């Protein structure tokens with residue numbers, strides 16, 4: 001069994017006025033690119049991690065065509081809520097609406113074929129900045145705002161603390177469930193650390209839970225000409241940025257078990 005990652009598809013089958021084309025030529029018809037690469041790589045029993053910004057829909061009803069489109073692709077899909085997933089109401093309603101082989105997690109853990117996967121959305125983290133890694137030229141991009149300041153910084157800190165509590169619970173569940181699993185994977189929507197992999201309170205918790213990989217998205221329009229690579233291996237954990245534009249819209253292999 002193989003585990004792949006592809007985050008932030010930002011689908012809009014139910015909200016065609018929100019198509020991603022305006023974010024640059026790479027996004028034109030991007031679901032077609034995703035489906036082609038996905039079908040080429042992913043087998044029926046494989047897993048694809050989709051940690052957030054799944055759909056532009058505002059309601060579950062609007063999100064249905066996007067969820068059905070994902071469900072029709074091969075493999076198990078593990079979904080997490082991103083900051084743009086307004087359609088994601090309560091976890092119970094989300095689970096009732098998504099089809100078989102679609103797994104939604106929110107501060108908890110799921111096990112599929114000996115792979116334990118757990119996580120939460122997270123949020124902007126004080127001291128972690130991607131300002132220099134983003135291509136700010138007009139045209140592509142525009143979905144990642146600058147770091148919060150003033151009142152927004154205080155609000156962001158409050159949300160981050162709440163999310164850190166959820167991460168703690170998710171990682172406790174991962175450590176517990178992971179005892180019988182061949183592999184433990186953490187998923188977050190926001191990166192748990194900066195591109196330089198300096199330790200944070202989030203990475204401390206992820207690594208203490210024995211996660212071999214941590215997969216996340218949220219960042220878009222990253223520069224390809226950076227002097228030092230973004231993310232990678234830190235101790236026993238590989239930090240994988242899986243935003244679909246970063247991956248050229250093809251699921252990235254994370255692990256084979």
Ligand SMILES: [Fe+2]
Pocket residue numbers: 008010052053082084143217218219220
């Ligand atoms: Fe996104």
Ligand SMILES: [Fe+2]
Pocket residue numbers: 052053082083084189217218219
């Ligand atoms: Fe996001």
